[in-house]
Amino acid sequence: MESREGPLLDAFVRLADTLIVDYDVVELSQELVEACVRLLGVAQAGLLVTDHRGALQVLAATSEQTHLLELFQLESAHGPCLQAFHTGIPVPVHDLAAAASRWPEFARRGLDSGYLSIYAVPLRLRSETIGALNLFGMSKSALSGEDLRLAQALADVACIGILQDRMRSRAETLNRQLRSALNTRIVIEQAKGVLAERGQLDMDQAFHRLRDHARSNQLRPADVSAGVVSGELDTSAILARPTNPSG
Structure with missing residues (x-):
């Protein structure tokens, strides 16, 4: 060769x-x-x-x-x-x-x-x-x-x-997942602020109200938070729930 x-x-x-x-x-x-x-x-x-x-x-x-x-x-x-x-x-x-x-x-x-x-x-x-x-x-x-x-x-x-x-x-997949998680966390924090202001709650109480509403309606907390922040979700139902500090 x-x-x-x-x-x-x-x-x-x-x-x-x-x-x-x-x-x-x-x-x-x-x-x-x-x-x-x-x-x-x-x-x-x-x-x-x-x-x-x-x-x-x-x-x-x-x-x-x-x-x-x-x-x-x-x-x-x-x-x-x-x-x-x-x-x-x-x-x-x-x-x-x-x-x-x-x-x-x-x-x-x-x-x-x-x-x-x-x-x-x-x-x-x-x-x-x-x-x-x-x-x-x-x-x-x-x-x-x-x-x-x-x-x-x-x-x-x-x-x-x-x-x-x-x-x-x-x-790249892990980075996308991390970015998504961080963005979701930001929306949840914004929703907590909205609920705390409207319901005269502290941030922990607002988070428990949000999470309890998501669980009882078989929804993701992220989706409920997005609805709260965008105004598409009526927050009165969430604020009417009793506070459950234990989560």
């Missing part, structure tokens, strides 16, 4: 760019499988990644044939990619025909598609595995040990990008 130093550096730069700029995880995954085909001389590649429930999904493939074979692995719950995901260890299958006893139906389908070897590489970061990369060869022993190490390195870079995207998404 011709020197691949230049293409290899380019592939790592393109994958590493996802760590510092806005990017699409699907595009990152597609870049990974296409880079593997370009750099490793395999025929096709596919990628399985866990969703928010922890279930594996096909995220990228270099051909429809590969995509269908990956889907078959998921539906049948057997195959080298599943093994690599569950163990976190690469699964090299240098001769797919010889592995028919391990995955009979998967091996038959792979051989029917023209693949003679398959290599599964986990997407992992330390103890966390979030998916697996499948490399399909048209010859036996299509990949060397060096090729497998390179495939693992590419998968590791992509894994970092995917995990970073998930952490950012979780952080």
Whole structure:
């Protein structure tokens, strides 16, 4: 194989760019499988990644044939990619025909598609595995040990990008929840002030009146507060309730 130093550096730069700029995880995954085909001389590649429930999904493939074979692995719950995901260890299958006893139906389908070897590489970061990369060869022993190490390195870079995207998404969700909670608290404080002024109550009494009204009407305190502040809710019913300091 011709020197691949230049293409290899380019592939790592393109994958590493996802760590510092806005990017699409699907595009990152597609870049990974296409880079593997370009750099490793395999025929096709596919990628399985866990969703928010922890279930594996096909995220990228270099051909429809590969995509269908990956889907078959998921539906049948057997195959080298599943093994690599569950163990976190690469699964090299240098001769797919010889592995028919391990995955009979998967091996038959792979051989029917023209693949003679398959290599599964986990997407992992330390103890966390979030998916697996499948490399399909048209010859036996299509990949060397060096090729497998390179495939693992590419998968590791992509894994970092995917995990970073998930952490950012979780952080954004938490920030939205926090902003919502703070905004809700502001509205509740405003409603307490309205009730305290109209009913000549202290702030604790106003809060208990508001919360008791919400509970008795199976409403959220935030919704009752919003109605009080906007004037859409008649406060006389709330103020007529006896004060319950114990809440």
